[in-house]
Structure formats: C-alpha cells, structure tokens
Amino acid sequence: MKKENSRECLNWRNSSPLFSSLSEKEVEFLTEGYIQVHFKKGETIRKQGTILDHVMYIGSGLAKQYIEEPGLNDIILTIIIPGKMVCSAGFFVNGLQYSTVAALTDTEISFFKSDHLKDLLHQNKDFFNVFMGEFTQTVLNHYQRLSLINRKQVPGRMADSLLYLSKEIYNCDEFSLDLNRLDLANLCGMSKDSVDKVLRDFQEEKLIQIKKNIFKILDEKALRNISKFG
Amino acid sequence: MKKENSRECLNWRNSSPLFSSLSEKEVEFLTEGYIQVHFKKGETIRKQGTILDHVMYIGSGLAKQYIEEPGLNDIILTIIIPGKMVCSAGFFVNGLQYSTVAALTDTEISFFKSDHLKDLLHQNKDFFNVFMGEFTQTVLNHYQRLSLINRKQVPGRMADSLLYLSKEIYNCDEFSLDLNRLDLANLCGMSKDSVDKVLRDFQEEKLIQIKKNIFKILDEKALRNISKFG
DNA sequence: CAAAAATAATGATTAATATCAATATTTTTT
DNA sequence: AAAAAATATTGATATTAATCATTATTTTTG
Known part of the structure; x- marks a missing residue:
C-alpha cells in the first residue's frame, strides 16, 4: 500500500x-x-x-x-x-x-x-x-x-470528488482519507447521509473499497463514466 | 412605469x-x-x-x-x-x-x-x-x-435572482425582463418548470406581479426574508 | 483503561425538485 | 393576416435527495 x-x-x-x-x-x-x-x-x-x-x-x-x-x-x-x-x-x-x-x-x-x-x-x-x-x-x-x-447529481459529484482526491490530492488509488463524512459532504455539496448512501452503493457495485478510513479505487473507468453521465 | x-x-x-x-x-x-x-x-x-x-x-x-x-x-x-x-x-x-x-x-x-x-x-x-x-x-x-x-433551495434562489435583477440590473422595482424562462432557469440553477412554479407561487402570495414580461416587485421585504431563510 | 463524546452506518420517511404531458399564448415568418 | 415556430402555463407524476431515528463503531479525554 x-x-x-x-x-x-x-x-x-x-x-x-x-x-x-x-x-x-x-x-x-x-x-x-x-x-x-x-x-x-x-x-x-x-x-x-x-x-x-x-x-x-x-x-x-x-x-x-x-x-x-x-x-x-x-x-x-x-x-x-x-x-x-x-x-x-x-x-x-x-x-x-x-x-x-x-x-x-x-x-x-x-x-x-x-x-x-x-x-x-x-x-x-x-x-x-x-x-x-x-x-x-x-x-x-x-x-x-x-x-x-x-448541475450534477449525487453519484456524479461523488465520483468527481473521489477522482479528485485520488488523482490530485493523494496521487494514489489507495489513500487514507483525512476528511470526515461531513467534510466529504461539503466537498460534494450534499448531505452527510447522502454521502454514506452513495458510498455504500459504490461499494456494492465494486467501484471502491472502504476499510476503516482507507479508500481504494477499484474501477476508475466506471467512476469516470458516472462522473460524465451521472 | x-x-x-x-x-x-x-x-x-x-x-x-x-x-x-x-x-x-x-x-x-x-x-x-x-x-x-x-x-x-x-x-x-x-x-x-x-x-x-x-x-x-x-x-x-x-x-x-x-x-x-x-x-x-x-x-x-x-x-x-x-x-x-x-x-x-x-x-x-x-x-x-x-x-x-x-x-x-x-x-x-x-x-x-x-x-x-x-x-x-x-x-x-x-x-x-x-x-x-x-x-x-x-x-x-x-x-x-x-x-x-x-445551497439555497428554489424559492430562496428565485428571490435572490429577482432582487439581483431589480437592484443591480434594472435599477427599478418594475422592469421588462429581457431573459426568457430558460435564461431565468439558468440564472437560478433550476429547471424551467420550477421557475414557472415558483413564480406562480410568488404571484399568489402577492410578492410580485407579472404581466406579459413586465415584472413588478410588490413585497421586497418578504423576498429578502425568503432569500435569507428559504 | 473506562467513560464519554464524536463519528459512522443503515433503513424508513418526508420533502423538494425535475420530468412529463397537454394546452394556451405569443412571436416570428411567409 | 395566416401559418408555423417558439415560448409559456399548468397540473400530475416520478425521481431524487434531505431529514429523521436508531444502533454501531471509533476516537478522545479524564
């Protein structure tokens, strides 16, 4: 890692x-x-x-x-x-x-x-x-x-933020996130609960993996798609 | 006028x-x-x-x-x-x-x-x-x-836009709007239909009056309130 | 280390807003 | 002036996302 x-x-x-x-x-x-x-x-x-x-x-x-x-x-x-x-x-x-x-x-x-x-x-x-x-x-x-x-909706915005964090902030597919859920909500412009919901969805669809606070991007291509069309 | x-x-x-x-x-x-x-x-x-x-x-x-x-x-x-x-x-x-x-x-x-x-x-x-x-x-x-x-919701955003148009663009409580509904929607960041809906509501509540394309601010104070809390 | 506080997870409910559909009106073009 | 095109009106419906309520987990503090 x-x-x-x-x-x-x-x-x-x-x-x-x-x-x-x-x-x-x-x-x-x-x-x-x-x-x-x-x-x-x-x-x-x-x-x-x-x-x-x-x-x-x-x-x-x-x-x-x-x-x-x-x-x-x-x-x-x-x-x-x-x-x-x-x-x-x-x-x-x-x-x-x-x-x-x-x-x-x-x-x-x-x-x-x-x-x-x-x-x-x-x-x-x-x-x-x-x-x-x-x-x-x-x-x-x-x-x-x-x-x-x-203008984007929740999944698109979350995809954007995850890609932003991975590509521009941590420079890695796997990173220990220094933002809490509320920060993440304020970064994406959505409610805290929506953050949780969409992160759960993304995990179910195997786009990302979250263990404790370690985020791992599993399917970047799919995330980019969601960013574009979601 | x-x-x-x-x-x-x-x-x-x-x-x-x-x-x-x-x-x-x-x-x-x-x-x-x-x-x-x-x-x-x-x-x-x-x-x-x-x-x-x-x-x-x-x-x-x-x-x-x-x-x-x-x-x-x-x-x-x-x-x-x-x-x-x-x-x-x-x-x-x-x-x-x-x-x-x-x-x-x-x-x-x-x-x-x-x-x-x-x-x-x-x-x-x-x-x-x-x-x-x-x-x-x-x-x-x-x-x-x-x-x-x-971060604001539809009525708050519309109130903001109406005040913006009245105070900063037309300098008057009554103005002939040069924006169509789609422009207005894009100014407020909402759908065209939501623009219509909220404008109808504002008219029912006697906050504004619209005749053809002439907009008249009737209750600025109420609009400011909506801008603040809506 | 235990207790308290903060944060996170989850599902149910409610509220907000976009989309759709159908009609009416206005504006532009011929 | 009539026809066509564009824009506006309205209500119903569907979708989306926020709020709420409860429980679990983690972190902080004494």
Whole structure:
C-alpha cells in the first residue's frame, strides 16, 4: 500500500516555478517578516471575514479551504496540498478573506506579507505572469467545482470528488482519507447521509473499497463514466 | 412605469474609474486596434473555448455570461450591463474563454487588445490597482452566486435572482425582463418548470406581479426574508 | 483503561425538485 | 393576416435527495 500522504515541501524557494523568477534580493525582500507556524489537525488557520494581509504557503500537511454562510452548510472549494501558495481573490482589493482555511492534518504554514508580494508583482514582470497564471488557474478550478456541484447529481459529484482526491490530492488509488463524512459532504455539496448512501452503493457495485478510513479505487473507468453521465 | 432599460455608456473613457488613471498617451495606446461591433439580440458575442485575445467593454444593451458543459444546462454567471469591462479569468494566462457571452438585447461592444491592456497593467500602478480590484470583485461575485445556488433551495434562489435583477440590473422595482424562462432557469440553477412554479407561487402570495414580461416587485421585504431563510 | 463524546452506518420517511404531458399564448415568418 | 415556430402555463407524476431515528463503531479525554 502506497501512501503519498506525507509529501513535504518546506523548502518553498525550490518548490514552485513561482519563486525561480525572483532574484536573490527580491527573495530577501519577500522573506522579510516572513513567519512559519505549526497548526494542529482541526485548527482554523485563517478565518473568513478577517483582514487579508498575508499570503499563505503550505509547507506540509493538508488543509481545506471553504466558504461559510450562516445557516447553510460550508462548501469546500479546494483541498490544499504542500507546495502551493494560497492567495484569496481578496488579495488585490486589500479586502477581507472570503473563505476560511482549516487544517485537516497537522500542517506547517508560512506567511508572507501581502504588501511585499504586491510590490514584487509590480517590479518583476516574469514573477507577475507566473503568479497571475497560478492565481487564475485556481479561480478557474473553483468555478469548475462550484458549477459542476450545482448541475450534477449525487453519484456524479461523488465520483468527481473521489477522482479528485485520488488523482490530485493523494496521487494514489489507495489513500487514507483525512476528511470526515461531513467534510466529504461539503466537498460534494450534499448531505452527510447522502454521502454514506452513495458510498455504500459504490461499494456494492465494486467501484471502491472502504476499510476503516482507507479508500481504494477499484474501477476508475466506471467512476469516470458516472462522473460524465451521472 | 419607469424603465431604465436603455442606459447607455458608449463613452467608455468617462464611464469607469478604471480609465481615469490613464494618461492621454496610455489611452491612445489602448485605443490602437480598438474595434466596436453591434450585436443583435440572441447573438453570441464570445464563445467559450475560443482564444482570449481581446477584452470586452459593453457600451449599450444587456448580455449574459454563462458556462456551458455538454449534456448539462448552462449556468449564467452574471448579467452584464453597460459601462463594465468584461475580462475572463483566462486573461492572465493567455488562455481560452472559460465562458460564453451572448446578447440579451441589441448591444454595442468594444474590443480592446489584451496585450495592450496587459502592458498598461505593468506600466501604470494605479491602473493596475483599479483594474485588479474590479477583476477581483467580479470573481468574488461569481463565487457568491455559484455557492449560493448550490445551497439555497428554489424559492430562496428565485428571490435572490429577482432582487439581483431589480437592484443591480434594472435599477427599478418594475422592469421588462429581457431573459426568457430558460435564461431565468439558468440564472437560478433550476429547471424551467420550477421557475414557472415558483413564480406562480410568488404571484399568489402577492410578492410580485407579472404581466406579459413586465415584472413588478410588490413585497421586497418578504423576498429578502425568503432569500435569507428559504 | 473506562467513560464519554464524536463519528459512522443503515433503513424508513418526508420533502423538494425535475420530468412529463397537454394546452394556451405569443412571436416570428411567409 | 395566416401559418408555423417558439415560448409559456399548468397540473400530475416520478425521481431524487434531505431529514429523521436508531444502533454501531471509533476516537478522545479524564
């Protein structure tokens, strides 16, 4: 059983094409006032509605980024994996966090000052392009997720989420899921009970296997079919 | 009966704080290769999947911006009104259109070259800030719409859409709706029949009045309540 | 380690919404 | 102006998914 669960990327400078476009001096500037914090599983890293003056970088662990709305369920926009910059859309308007980020496992987070990052965007055109590319891609991914959640039905959405977790988060057909049922419900945009129901169905049809919290994809092709037509 | 339907904003230079941060020379540069096109009601202005090399500005008329997905219903992200720059998220990655824009009424559209705009973003910090602010705000609005569509139920979503149309699009309690039932369904993320059903209910409860295609908001407070709790 | 709390599993019930079908109306075209 | 096409209205039915209730299991905490 392979588990890519503990991928680490504490060395942020080498982690992403983002930083390779920066000069020594610029890196130094970015690192000024940079802090690194350890969060325990379950802790809130950044709360929706608070002031956005830092940009986050995930060194190790997994986190969820979700939108809250009083009286409604949370909706998980994305699972954040090591090596990624997390920069809300609010960054450019010096606004408030539009989403909350919480640790799914113990995580190591670095914080950079938004102002410094913004200055670098103006100074360095290459950096600007790479940064905006990543930023935009994130936005497009969120659109994709949100718009499909609305239009597919439960099995299709669950198939999507399982493939997402397997392919993009854990990089493996078999993984120990760090999300509980409620998280999974909020990732799929359905109720907790529907999660249970559809997971049971998938197991009966031999599409997946679940033992404790170890998920195993048995029939990827069938899942892709359900994703497409269900 | 007041109808703010035909607001015009052909003079793009004075229309938005966006342009006031540009110098004479910069405006000239932006205007190079700028073209203006008239579209008839129903025509596709920009198709999802095509190359994004121009940014649009709506001079007059109304348009819808929506995401397509084979086999699924369209989902309308936003109704575009005169005086707004339309710049997909793909702009920064020099990518493809992630959404389609089509005319709901006859419209006058100006196209600016993305490359020129991008150059100005690098040159002019004020322009950058204003532009990014608008861009970001749009993204956040889309998030808001998409995430609420998923979590509210039919009456709540319809109440949201009616308030959106009244307050943000037509600026009036009474308006001649330029969307047909299918558009409305795609704006609310529900089926066409559900649109009819809930509109009938709203009329019975004296929340709105519909005559031909003239919509009149009778009880805004009740609608806001439904939006909140329904 | 035991008790308590949280989470998960399962089936039954209810509520919400989409689909279908049949008719009426409006708009467009000839 | 008449015919055709598109859009809208309405009610009935079927499907889907949420809620509820109960029991089992797992995890956390003292």
